Amino acid sequence: MTLLSRFLGLARDVIVASVFGAGGHADAFFVAFKIPNFLRRLFAEGAFAQAFVPVLSEYRTQRDLNAVQLLVNRVAGTLGITLLMITLAAMMAAPLLAALFAPGFYLADDERFPLAAEMLRITFPYLLLISLTAFCGAILNSYERFAIPAFTPVILNVCLIGAALWISPMMDPPIMGMAWGVFLAGVMQLLFQLPFLARLRLLPRPTPGWKDEGVQRIMKLMVPALFGVSVAQINLLLDTVLASFLQNGSVSWLYYSDRLVELPLGVFGIAIATVILPALSRNHAEKSPQRFAATLDWALRMILLIGLPAALALIVLAEPMIATLFHYGQMQDRDVLMAGMSLKAYAIGLLAFMLIKVLATGYFSRQDMKTPVRIAIWAMAANMVFNLILVWPLDHVGLALATSLSAFLNAAMLLHGLRKVDVLQWQPGWSKVLIRNGLANVAMLAFLIFFRNSTDAWLQMGLWQRIEQMVLLVMGGMLVYLCVQFIMGLRLRHLRA
Known part of the structure; x- marks a missing residue:
């Protein structure tokens, strides 16, 4: 599922590059998307997940389902209120955030700065929505339901591809359509995971719980994890x-x-x-x-x-x-x-x-x-x-x-x-692992360097010729690498934990 998500993400970037290139409007969107996306990784997938999962695993191991449900409810309420306040404040202070994270845009005094600030107001609620999505995903991961959280980013990529192809042509400037695609993706990702939590009987019923012992432990663990x-x-x-x-x-x-x-x-x-x-x-x-x-x-x-x-x-x-x-x-x-x-x-x-x-x-x-x-x-x-x-x-x-x-x-x-x-x-x-990996990587490098065309040649190729050559290089390099690994003793049992 993660592989599918990442390949669709690659397809998304191919389409965005084709439609918008690498100019000023693209720069403005990437800043407007990167700020909430960075905070999402910091708060949700990063610090929050690393602090929440160990505590939830402990509750699951040592307590009953009612205690786990109570913890989930209080964490959902506390996290939701906190992120809502941050989101509202950020939307009001969007120009300040744009100047803070892209000061070169502000000093240049060109169209990139107001465009980035305007799109940031649309994209920042993504932080609230995707953080709650990551909260749901952390619960599913704790119960060994890895596929659903891993598949969820596919929805983001589908929404952004749709925004680039169909929403952007209706907007002025077109890049604004990408910002609305980010917002739509946040809503759909959150709604997608809720039925799977319901199957575990852990659908959150948000309740503020600042003084809850489990919530306080998570908060204490989360603060240093923000950096770590x-x-x-x-x-x-x-x-x-x-x-x-x-x-x-x-x-x-x-x-x-x-x-x-x-x-x-x-x-x-x-x-x-x-x-x-x-x-x-x-x-x-x-x-x-x-x-x-x-x-x-x-x-x-x-x-x-x-x-x-x-x-x-x-x-x-x-x-x-x-x-x-x-x-x-x-x-x-x-x-x-x-x-x-x-x-x-x-x-x-x-x-x-x-x-x-x-x-x-x-x-x-x-x-x-x-x-x-x-x-x-x-x-x-x-x-x-x-x-x-x-x-x-x-x-x-x-x-x-x-x-x-x-x-x-x-x-x-x-x-x-x-x-x-x-x-x-x-x-x-x-020692066997290091020797095996060293020889396999040397063989793969030799293959890639020998068969790789020059950069100028790649720039002159057509689409299908590039794809054909890249597939041959990637598949050939993988085959050489895996064959040497196998010859040197790698077996499927070595890949199991």
Whole structure:
């Protein structure tokens, strides 16, 4: 389901790039969408989910269904009221938020700033709607109902595709149709999940519960988790702030390249972290450190198995992928080259982005929020330093590279912390895993480099020729990688936790 969602997200971005390109209007929409989307990841999928799931898992393990229902009701009421107040305040202060998160638009005094502020008033309620959707999804995940929350983003992508093709032509300017598509998606995603909660007999009946013991525990865990789980998103938002000062199109180039990195990150990195969080939380509640360590070790092996070849392939095939997916309509040759450079910089950090998702889960499942916060602060400070050093010589590429470098620092510190308290214990067989992965990645790289055409050749190809060549490269690279893995001893049993 996550794979389907991500591929539809890719189709959405292809259509948006074709219709709107990488100009000023596209920049304004991406800012108006990124602000509530960033806060959604921060509050909902990030801090809230990581604080809520361990507490809910504990209630499920140690208490009856009535206690779980009461917790769900009070969390829904408290979360709903809080987000409603934030949403109303943000809609009234939309120009201020646009100036804060895209100061370059404001100082340039062109059409991008008022357009971004106007669209932000339409898109910001998405935060309220999608946060409640994520709350429902966290309950379903806790009960091992992973498919429905994973499928829900498909609705967002369908709505935005529909908005680009059918709503935008009726709007003036057309880009406003995309903002209404975001709002519609939030409503439909929330309504979609409610029947599945009803089947579990956990349909929320929102009741404010500020003084409830479970709610207070979640809030205490959530505050530090705001930093701990969402450093990568904060760094990406800082990239947008600085990119608003750069040449026209910089925000869009970073957006398109980030979207390609998000494909493997979401399909595998976030999906694995989502699946192991309830299991790790139960292992901790049941005081089973051996199973906890084994589950975490398995997740790291899966990240290495998938994340490293994905990162290397994105680096080698950056411009061909951008050209194949986005080089149509309003997307120009220069846009492909610029987005390709930032894609390479983001891809360098893909393995670290994935590791952060899994390693942070090792802390949150144990209700340890303070350690990831300290690490997150160091990583954010490092990212800002890297940004200031790299943005001037490398422009938007420097922003992407800074994010990748800070992600490696974050992942290394998280790993060291888990090893220090002996929560992460390496299971037997790692030397074979490293040798097998190393040889398979070298073979895959050799195949891709040998058969890849030049960037100029890709820009001259027609649509179907690009698709044919890309399919051959991707499928061939995967086949070479998997064959070497199999020859070196990888079997299906190694993929099971």
